[in-house]
Amino acid sequence: MKAIHVTQLTGPDDVKLAEVDPPVPGDREVLIEVAYAGVTFPELLQTRGMYQVKHDLPFVLGSEAAGTVVDAGPGSRFSVGDGVAAITGKGTFAQYLVAPDAQTVPVPGGVELRHAAGMPMNVLTADFALRLRAKAQPGQSVLIHGAAGGLGSAAVQLGLAMGLDVVGVVSTGEKAEMVRSLGARHVVLAEGFKDAVKEILPDGVDFVFDPVGGDRFTDSIRSLATYGQLLVLGFTPGQIPEVRVNRLLLKNASVVGVAWGAATRDDDAYIARQWEAVSEHVAAGRLNPHIHAMYPFAEAAAAIGELDRRSVLGKVLLEVAGE
Numbered sequence: 001m002k003a004i005h006v007t008q009l010t011g012p013d014d015v016k017l018a019e020v021d022p023p024v025p026g027d028r029e030v031l032i033e034v035a036y037a038g039v040t041f042p043e044l045l046q047t048r049g050m051y052q053v054k055h056d057l058p059f060v061l062g063s064e065a066a067g068t069v070v071d072a073g074p075g076s077r078f079s080v081g082d083g084v085a086a087i088t089g090k091g092t093f094a095q096y097l098v099a100p101d102a103q104t105v106p107v108p109g110g111v112e113l114r115h116a117a118g119m120p121m122n123v124l125t126a127d128f129a130l131r132l133r134a135k136a137q138p139g140q141s142v143l144i145h146g147a148a149g150g151l152g153s154a155a156v157q158l159g160l161a162m163g164l165d166v167v168g169v170v171s172t173g174e175k176a177e178m179v180r181s182l183g184a185r186h187v188v189l190a191e192g193f194k195d196a197v198k199e200i201l202p203d204g205v206d207f208v209f210d211p212v213g214g215d216r217f218t219d220s221i222r223s224l225a226t227y228g229q230l231l232v233l234g235f236t237p238g239q240i241p242e243v244r245v246n247r248l249l250l251k252n253a254s255v256v257g258v259a260w261g262a263a264t265r266d267d268d269a270y271i272a273r274q275w276e277a278v279s280e281h282v283a284a285g286r287l288n289p290h291i292h293a294m295y296p297f298a299e300a301a302a303a304i305g306e307l308d309r310r311s312v313l314g315k316v317l318l319e320v321a322g323e
Helices: 041-046 113-118 120-133 148-160 173-183 193-200 214-222 243-250 258-263 272-281 298-306
Strands: 004-005 016-019 029-037 064-072 082-088 097-102 105-107 141-144 165-170 187-188 205-210 226-234 254-257 291-294 315-319
Touching: 004 105, 004 298, 016 298, 029 082, 029 113, 029 120, 029 298, 064 097, 064 113, 082 097, 082 113, 082 120, 105 272, 113 291, 113 315, 120 148, 120 205, 120 226, 120 258, 120 272, 141 148, 148 165, 148 173, 148 205, 148 272, 148 315, 165 173, 165 193, 173 187, 193 214, 205 214, 205 243, 214 226, 214 243, 226 243, 258 272, 291 298, 298 315
Parallel strands: 141 165, 141 205, 165 187, 205 226, 226 254, 291 315
Antiparallel strands: 004 016, 029 064, 029 097, 029 315, 064 082, 082 105
């Protein structure tokens, strides 16, 4: 079968389309014929050896995909013909993928596989942040940095589905229009976002959803309401910010770590429980990812490069079926 191989850690331009042996499912695993694969920020980091999870070279790239089960190992809860999505951490940029049951979820009827491929990592990370870590309730407010990106736009949609008052933060007018198209009433530019948020919500926001970090961090804390929480999901500029804890003390505020992958690692039922919790929104189309671009399988390098340019509005996909 064909797969996208990383053979050296020199960036996305050097990934290769290679012939590899097809995998075979074991106990409680499924073999998936991949239709579409989602392109995520960790793939970009992995091509440079900068991601926290390291793989021995060479390895097949890719973290998430959707397709059809063509074989099921002993004890699997899935059957041949099931439409599924999978979140595996690697190996999804391939014509066939073996995924553990614990990392595989059913795609509800009526949901297209191309949309399902763009959901698992972003939707479940957003759910972990807003529902499980923040314990957000209807009527509360959330400020979302990077609101036009894959993770940010999933958080916008989930926040709206949960009944939250969403304020999206973006870097351009084009991105602002995209976030408004998702249903967000409030969208502000990153430059001067603290003052813009104060105009909208003078008492501050209950939560800040922050996958960006960097020099926005201090103003994010300043944007919190009393008892507010800053949810830390990552640091896309590479700079890890520091907290002046007196700011937390004055507002009774909290900084909360959001490491979704670590939470799922030792609980085989974690992802299934999360998917069940959001499945109503998925089936109703409330968590339907905005697709920025669809690339042919052989153009994986160009697809990953889109993320490197920070120009993505929503989700980038690889079309694997028919390759």
